[in-house]
Amino acid sequence: MFNKTTSTIVREPGHETVKNIEIDYTFSESQIDQQIQCPKDTDINDFISFNLCELVEDSQSFFLFVKGQCKMECDTMCAGQGNKYLWQVGQDKPQELKAVDYCNCLYDQITENLQNPKLFPITEPYPKDFLKYVKQMFRRLFRVFMHCYCSHFDLIYKSGMEQKLQYQIKYFAEFMKKYQLCEIEDLEPIKHLLDQK
Numbered sequence: 001m002f003n004k005t006t007s008t009i010v011r012e013p014g015h016e017t018v019k020n021i022e023i024d025y026t027f028s029e030s031q032i033d034q035q036i037q038c039p040k041d042t043d044i045n046d047f048i049s050f051n052l053c054e055l056v057e058d059s060q061s062f063f064l065f066v067k068g069q070c071k072m073e074c075d076t077m078c079a080g081q082g083n084k085y086l087w088q089v090g091q092d093k094p095q096e097l098k099a100v101d102y103c104n105c106l107y108d109q110i111t112e113n114l115q116n117p118k119l120f121p122i123t124e125p126y127p128k129d130f131l132k133y134v135k136q137m138f139r140r141l142f143r144v145f146m147h148c149y150c151s152h153f154d155l156i157y158k159s160g161m162e163q164k165l166q167y168q169i170k171y172f173a174e175f176m177k178k179y180q181l182c183e184i185e186d187l188e189p190i191k192h193l194l195d196q197k
């Protein structure tokens with residue numbers, strides 16, 4: 001069990017603000033089920049945006065933790081054997097990048113997207129294709145967790161962070177499934193972890 005400081009969306013007339021609160025997270029399936037429910041008075045797209053920001057922050061803190069080892073050891077962005085991810089921007093040809101370079105490109109791209117008011121408006125409605133864009137962001141960010149889990153588990157285990165990583169993987173996997181932000185095959189590399197009760 002561990003505690004995590006997280007944030008919640010507070011809706012005010014015309015705009016949303018984010019306020020920090022303390023929540024006790026425990027590693028229980030039923031608690032995750034509750035946590036991924038969109039609160040009744042919250043817009044679903046606000047809730048998805050909020051969780052996307054959480055995923056950016058949580059995945060990035062694990063990436064930064066393994067970055068030194070990753071730079072030396074990982075020639076490709078992968079999640080276990082046979083699951084290699086190529087980097088692609090728009091219609092460009094997909095390219096194979098070192099895992100560190102893939103993650104750096106990913107966080108640069110996500111930061112740019114999050115600052116784009118056409119995608120994440122403050123007062124205007126969300127764009128019609130909002131889910132299409134966030135789905136791609138969720139899928140790519142989740143690969144960072146899977147890479148950390150599959151390629152850097154020893155380092156994470158030695159530092160006593162494996163339970164936190166496992167919790168976050170389970171939380172975001174359930175979240176993405178519930179809101180159709182991934183394909184089932186995206187979760188295949190960590191299926192054994194997700195099947196564990």
Ligand SMILES: [Zn+2]
Binds near residue numbers: 066071074
């Ligand atoms: Zn790595």
